[in-house]
Amino acid sequence: MKVFGIDIIKGSIRSRTRRPVYALARVEDGDIGDVEEVTGFRLQRLLAAEEPDILAVDSLQEIAADQRELYAFLQTLPPATRLVQVTGGERTESLGKVAARYNISFNKFDPYAEALTTARVAALGAGVEVIAFENTTDVVVSRHRSPGRGGWSQNRYARKIHGSVLQKAREVEGRIRGAGLTYDMKETKAFGGYSRAAFRVRAPREMVPVHSSRSADVQVRVTGRELDRIRFEPLSGRPRHLIVGLDPGTTTGIAAVDLDGNLVLLTSSRQMTMSDIVEELYRAGKPLIVASDVHEMPYSVEKIRRAFNAIPYTPKQSLSVEAKYDLTAPFSYTNDHERDALSAALDAHRSLQNKFRNIAKRVGQGYDLDEVRARVLRGQPLDTVLADLQGAPVAKEEERPEAEAEPERPVEDERVMALDGMVKRLRSYVQELQEDLRERDREVERLRQDVRRARSATERRIRRDAELAAKDAAIESLREQLRGERRRSRQLKKRLERMQKVAKLEVSDDHTPLKVLDSLTREAVRALQEGIGISGGDVLYVPKTHGWGRGVVKDLAGTGVRALVVGEGSPDPHLIRIARESDLPLLPADAVGADIQGRTGAALSRIIDEAIAEWEEGQKEFRREKDAERLEYLFKEYRSEREKEVRRGG
Template identity: 55%
Template sequence: MRDHLTIFATDIIKGSVRSRSRRPMYALVRLVDGEIVAEEEVSQFRLLRLLNTERPDILAVDSIQELAADQRELYALLQVLPPQTRLVQVTGGDRTESLAKVAGRFNIKFNKLSPFDEARTIGQVASLGAGAQVIAFENATEIVVSRHRSPGKGGWSQNRYVRKIHGGVQRWGRDVEVALINAGLKYQKKEMRAFGGASRVAFEVAASRDRIPVSTYRGADVQVRISGKKLERIRFEPLTGKPKYLIVGVDPGTTIGYAALDLDGNLVILNSSRQMTSADLVEELCKAGRPLVIASDVEVMPFSVEKIRRSFSAVGYSPRQDLSVENKLELARPYPYRNDHERDSLSAALDAYRQYKNKFQSLLRRVPAGYDLDEVRAGVIRGQSLEQVIGGLRARGAVPAVPASPPPPHRAPELSAEAAGAAVALLDEKVSHLDGVVKRMRGFLVEMQNELDGKDREIRRLQNRLSRDRSVQGRAIRADAEVARKDAEIQSLKKRLRKEERTSRSLKKRVERLKEIETIQQDESEEQVPVKILAAFTRDAVRTLTAGVGVKPGDLVFIRQVDGWGRTTVRDLVDLGVRGLIVGKGDEKMDPQLVQVCRELALPLLTGEETGAVMKGGIVLAERVKVDVALLIWETGQEEYRREKKKDLLEGIFLEYRSERGKEVQRHG
């Protein structure tokens, strides 16, 4: 098994796979564990021979169009590659980037005009996990054993000749089948019987080409062909499934707005929704990448945004003071947002990126080449020093590739006297031609200089006119901005006023309700007891009752029907210290499971008939004497329930002891 990662990196020097006259020549760079070990210029034919001879782990290119002109040629190329060699396009898959941008993520610089320098860079970024593997075949392989020659026309020995060929095909088919069985691979076999054996044996194996235990073969009578099963469409699979880091801005509320930027400030996602919950937002952000910073547009981060931040263990960001509408408009102007929620979330993300931008630019000058800049930035944002981040990456094995110096150029051979004279004459002719070109360029330069002076004068005239227009419009713009700011403040105060009015109305209703209950308690304190009404047997209804009239320890609670009850709702009533729960309908069809739960949690469950509960003007009153009697009856039943529980517990312990004792007697005789 190979211990080192071997990479062949190529970049085209001249020619093209689409040209019939100028076949392509490639700059080939070999890398082992990220270190350059050899460089050479090769043709496509020699490249394929080297690939089949040395069988590297990765063949890295910046564009697969340099190797194949169309999809048909790409399938053919991948078919002849060694099974263990992966074709990797370092600039990405369906959505490609430039090589400079990919190398920039690892702080690697190169000469774009040098094919060998580009090939070195391709190999280095491939060794660091950049790019996507080209997948053209399914996880299935077809093996065909067939005749390698035709039986021909008749003759005295034709039958013996045909038997020999068909017998060889049959023997090879059996050998292939034995090899597949020994390897434990599933397959389907189709055999075409013929005189003396078989003319064709085909196997469809449920495994990729690199797991097939046989290889292609061409003999005098028999040939063995191995081919992968083509996909309908070529797909790309990233070498590393690591998601990109994101800076996320969130605007909470009835309509949630969210925006995400990568660490280069590029907009990745911008959306808003009324139906989206926090869990849906977390799922959506996970699909987009890995949130590193969660940002808000207000000084105090809202609780809902804080929950999202904790879900990702991300770094929180809040501005020193709430972002004004003018700042939000200025930040979000270059981007197409649809509403205020998207604008606010986008401005929060952009403000956070602006806070870290200078630090990112400083890291570009300090990070050595070959380290993943996103990982370094993420570590620094989390509070680590640059040395700690680089040390951690080195400890995890993310050691940068050390570019080896290119081999020294070959010294040109010495020329003979005649060849030297011809070369000098050729150079003189070239110098004369270049002198003429220089004279023409100088005349053209003078013309361009005159035209440039005229353009400069026109620019100065337009600048003077623009400054005058700006002075006039500036005052109007400042006035409009002040009006917009005041309007925004008015709208904010109106929203706050409406909220306070709603709160005031709610509190007034609660006070009136409490006064009404207090009056009834004073009037009916001797014979009747007020009971608080629970609208439904749900946790939301319990919270509404608690927030409305309040529930104190010792209160009685009335409910019309117990449909949809739950154990957690019963536990909430017990935690509030409720004295008892009165059910409106006094029929005998009480849910036995509800009775069992109330017994377990010690919550008295009474009926309206037992307590004499009646409704007066939206308030339920129960007879004090009947309530006391019903509670006494419940407590008596509760004592009996406790005794039964203790009895069942003791019987269970006794039965378990007797069983264990019996087993012990059987073991020891």
């Protein structure tokens, strides 16, 4: 098989002034030829002359600026030459990744090395074939020149051209019919033959035994019928090996990654049977490993694994939700089932990364690493695998595996899948509950430590607060005592001032000091006693006698008060009688001419003495009356007793 690989050295396909110059590398039956520099025109000549099996590029943008130019370029290729884009079709990847899949390294900045690498990986089966035409070919036989205006020989000239077209059309029809191809023919008759004959052959262009050509009078154009949209078909029929993760249940999650960890398939559905799952995986590739995210593989996952004869993988312990989130962080998914399936596939791939790196170090260039890794994982020695693959042709498409389904019991299969999903969810729920329980135990222990620390701190704070409270109480008590002492000090100062004032008055010979009593009650007497004091020989002044009592008068008389000056009008007769009984002089203020200033006052000593003398005269008269009343009472008592005795003595 001959393969051409090209890469642009300079210029651009979009430029009209600087047309591209390509590096052209040849690989034929595994032998690497020289790499040369060619122009676009020179490339077309070499393709037409050598008719390689494959023209390999790493990007279609290097040969055509748009779809129209791509169709035109493909029309110029020899029928047997296929255009291959080695970096993929709808979803492309870098040439470095494709080359790494075959353990090939190259200088990415050298277009000659890129052209050679492109040819090598295409020869090994990498890439996709660009399909731009239907399986229908149009063959048009027409005049190569126009009859135009002529002279006397015009009719003979036109008859000659049309006869040549008719003859060429019959020749083309004979070749198509001889190849056993079906076709439709539409001819346009003209003077002396055909002016045009069109054939629509129901076969691809490479199967039509006619080529585009031209002569003096006739031209033949062979073109494929263009597709509405360009298709890409894998060059190799071998399906790619996959690591599949499954999450069974009422909603089934399916995920598949290739051996490099790239996401290939991620889907979920509530209506997928086991045969539908097998069909979906078959379209994506060939499952090499079937993985589950729980330690014990569910029965339905095991059945799907057996359908592909895949290698089972289960983690040492069921994956936690946090581990699933960490594994699937770079990817997007729509529900938890897709997340669980994807985490199972990625966990299986992660467990094999070290083995894959060791295999890549031991494998030389030019081997399909996916196939090598797949065979090694299935237990074949690496040397045996390399010997088998050396010079091995590209494998044809493998037969589709049939699922180990039980068509007579589809309902039970679905029930098994649902029960597997339920068991998985319950185990996951139990695991979450156990994790929650451990977390709660840790939280309880942490809270207990916090309580112990808080209790110790509280006890210290309580002791400190109690000490502070005791000290605060002592301070408050001392403050209260201080306030009391200050009040007492102020009272004593006032008392001292009044006493000094009274003392000054006492020193005077012509004035007698008066101590003011607020009212004639025991409370007022007690207040005056605490204020400036009451001692024997004092003269008291009371502005009003409301609320007086016998006991107050007797108490004042008992203290040895010299006299009591009454400020309001005439005193109450009862008060006068009690005062005379207690021998307490009761003097009206008008009679003594009292001069009151605040809590003290003064009166002339002479007037006080005269008033007291006058009271004493009245007191003597009061005593005589009292004595007379007592004698009269005694006489009456004696008389009454004698009368009683006389009556008794009869």
